[in-house]
Amino acid sequence: MxxxxxxxxxxxxxxxxxxxxxxxxxxxxxxxxxxxxxxxxxxxxxxxxxxxxxxxxxxxxxxxxxxxxxxxxxxxxxxxxxxxxxxxxxxxxxxxxxxxxxxxxxxxxDPGPYAPRKRADKAARLLHDFKRLQGDPNLGGTRGAVMTAYRQDAERVALHLAQGPAKGAEVARATGVPNATRIMADNHYGWFRRVRPGVYELTEVGATVTQARPGMDKAPPRT
Missing domain, CATH: 3.40.1350.10 (Trna Endonuclease; Chain: A, domain 1)
Known part of the structure; x- marks a missing residue:
């Protein structure tokens, strides 16, 4: 062409x-x-x-x-x-x-001056994710696998459940993860299983993760 x-x-x-x-x-x-x-x-x-x-x-x-x-x-x-x-x-x-x-x-x-519209919601989400991420676990410029705040929260929940099944509210208090119940219910990584209403335990995959703790993820889900 x-x-x-x-x-x-x-x-x-x-x-x-x-x-x-x-x-x-x-x-x-x-x-x-x-x-x-x-x-x-x-x-x-x-x-x-x-x-x-x-x-x-x-x-x-x-x-x-x-x-x-x-x-x-x-x-x-x-x-x-x-x-x-x-x-x-x-x-x-x-x-x-x-x-x-x-x-x-x-x-x-058309040609001419242009000022892009600011997105306060995206800026707020960016700052929110920054505050939630513990430490600085990633290398700048990484393509693909990165540690996310969501993954960190899920790992903390999984580590608590390694001690045995627990209610969502109990997990939230013990881990400091306020959305612990939602993380377990969404089960984004396949780590959690509901054994009865409000109570969750680790799956076989989740148990393996708590032992290995690879700490890497492709992308965080929407929360």
Whole structure:
């Protein structure tokens, strides 16, 4: 899929908006001018750092700078596109995509200043997880297996149950894990078994964990 395949649809779209359009002027992929004001479009077969570097350089000569890539289908492609759109908006860049089967141009973002909306709920959850995590058991940059606060709590509950079956309230008081009953009921790791209402014991897997205590987990469940 060549970058040149994107040019004709983008040119036609800009001309419908009243621009005069020319390609490869001064190293710019697409230069459009209307009322003496330039607009720049950088074309690439896919998103890359090179594309973003070029587009950011063009901000020195034009206030309106777009990047343009082919429009791809599929969930993974859509997710990647959304992430790249957010990044471009932070950089003040616009984003276009072209559907090659019919040349349709879609505007996903226009150039200009952008301030992302703050997520107080996510910030609060991040701080909550930070406080719950005991010590600093992980290495920064770890991919995949990490120790989580949820895993730590589950291990403390399992260690208490290693002494025998117990009620959820008793486990919570003894371990200092306020959501002990929910951890045992959810049984995310397969460590716990309900023997009667409100009372839990360790499974065979749970008993093994209390002996080995590997202390690693792929990802914490939602709590």
């Amino acid at each position: 060549a970058e040149t395949d994107l040019y004709a649809p983008v040119k036609a779209w800009l001309e419908r908006l009243g621009y005069e359009v020319k390609a490869e002027v001064g190293g710019v992929d697409v230069l459009a001018v209307r009322d003496g004001v330039p607009l720049v479009v950088e074309l690439k077969a896919q998103f890359s750092l090179t594309l973003l570097h070029q587009a950011c350089e063009r901000l020195a000569v034009a206030e309106a700078v777009y990047v343009c890539v082919p429009r791809r289908t599929g969930r993974a492609s859509h997710k990647a596109l959304q992430a790249n759109i957010r990044l471009c908006r932070r950089l003040g860049l616009g984003v276009l995509t072209v559907r090659l089967r019919d040349g349709a141009v879609e505007v996903h973002a």
